[in-house]
Amino acid sequence: MKDQICYDDYQKTASWLLSQTQHRPKVAIICGSGLGMLADALKCQDSFPYSDIPGFPQSTVQGHAGRLVFGELKGKTCVCMQGRFHMYEGHSLCKTTFPVRVFKLLGVETLIVTNAAGSLADSYQVGDIMIIKDHINFPGLAGLNPLNGPNDEKFGPRFPPMSGVYDKDLRKIAFDLCKSMGVSQFIQEGVYCMVGGPNFESIAEARLLHRLGVDAVGMSTAPEVVVATHCGMRVFGLSLITNKVVKSYNDTESVNHEAVLEVSKLRSQTLQMLVTELVSRMDINNNTT
Ligand SMILES: O=P(O)(O)O[C@H]1O[C@H](CO)[C@@H](O)[C@H]1O
Numbered sequence: 001m002k003d004q005i006c007y008d009d010y011q012k013t014a015s016w017l018l019s020q021t022q023h024r025p026k027v028a029i030i031c032g033s034g035l036g037m038l039a040d041a042l043k044c045q046d047s048f049p050y051s052d053i054p055g056f057p058q059s060t061v062q063g064h065a066g067r068l069v070f071g072e073l074k075g076k077t078c079v080c081m082q083g084r085f086h087m088y089e090g091h092s093l094c095k096t097t098f099p100v101r102v103f104k105l106l107g108v109e110t111l112i113v114t115n116a117a118g119s120l121a122d123s124y125q126v127g128d129i130m131i132i133k134d135h136i137n138f139p140g141l142a143g144l145n146p147l148n149g150p151n152d153e154k155f156g157p158r159f160p161p162m163s164g165v166y167d168k169d170l171r172k173i174a175f176d177l178c179k180s181m182g183v184s185q186f187i188q189e190g191v192y193c194m195v196g197g198p199n200f201e202s203i204a205e206a207r208l209l210h211r212l213g214v215d216a217v218g219m220s221t222a223p224e225v226v227v228a229t230h231c232g233m234r235v236f237g238l239s240l241i242t243n244k245v246v247k248s249y250n251d252t253e254s255v256n257h258e259a260v261l262e263v264s265k266l267r268s269q270t271l272q273m274l275v276t277e278l279v280s281r282m283d284i285n286n287n288t289t
């Protein structure tokens with residue numbers, strides 16, 4: 001795939017997908033590391049390996065199956081990415097966010113992002129679920145932004161605002177749902193920070209992020225949210241806290257990707273239930289083909 005992507009490229013992929021499935025999703029869900037089971041809840045599935053979809057990048061990370069799954073959650077049509085693309089895989093940022101613009105062209109109005117993340121907040125525990133309130137896009141602050149390059153007004157404005165992008169109403173609904181599901185004891189709300197990866201944080205970096213007010217850190221999500229916001233989508237995000245980021249020189253523990261995937265399994269059912277119920281409460285009308 002070439003580095004500069006134009007409107008026609010997104011359109012070609014969207015048209016191909018529309019010709020292969022009767023589903024017309026209004027909601028897209030991006031599954032984080034080890035969270036691909038979110039797609040298992042979809043009924044009447046049509047699924048496509050990324051390698052079969054014209055123009056789609058390929059997943060290279062363990063825990064990211066590389067399948068696009070269309071289907072229904074409680075009667076609401078959704079499309080779910082079982083596997084996302086990360087900058088550290090060598091993709092340009094506009095490639096990592098390619099699916100988001102394709103979703104826009106499919107008619108998607110709401111994007112749900114999920115990720116596995118390490119916690120900086122002292123009060124968080126492994127296994128907590130953090131409803132994302134805001135993000136710090138470190139690569140973005142340093143000039144690595146998926147919106148770099150000529151702006152395509154067909155998608156959105158040159159200078160999109162990024163305040164209040166994690167939808168307040170959806171966050172409130174999610175909180176209330178967690179209460180009724182009896183899981184509020186491990187629900188948090190906080191700030192996610194994207195770093196480039198692929199290495200995990202040094203202790204000095206962890207301390208820096210902690211002082212900046214970061215609650216959870218990962219290597220994804222922010223570019224997808226920037227692109228979704230640019231093209232006018234509503235956004236909701238969840239981080240599963242898979243590990244505590246080591247902040248002390250006396251700490252002998254260290255994190256690894258296998259442990260991240262293990263914890264993802266632990267909360268898979270709760271996350272699946274939360275996302276399903278949230279989608280079922282969304283005020284959307286299904287299109288018919
Ligand atoms: O953000 P997701 O895709 O959930 O993955 C997270 O988990 C991986 C590290 O274990 C990194 O890719 C990090 O970003």
Ligand SMILES: Nc1nc2[nH]cnc2c(=O)[nH]1
Nearest residue numbers: 116117118217218219245
């Ligand atoms: N950067 C980063 N990404 C993660 N993904 C899951 N855990 C972590 C972590 O501790 N740091």
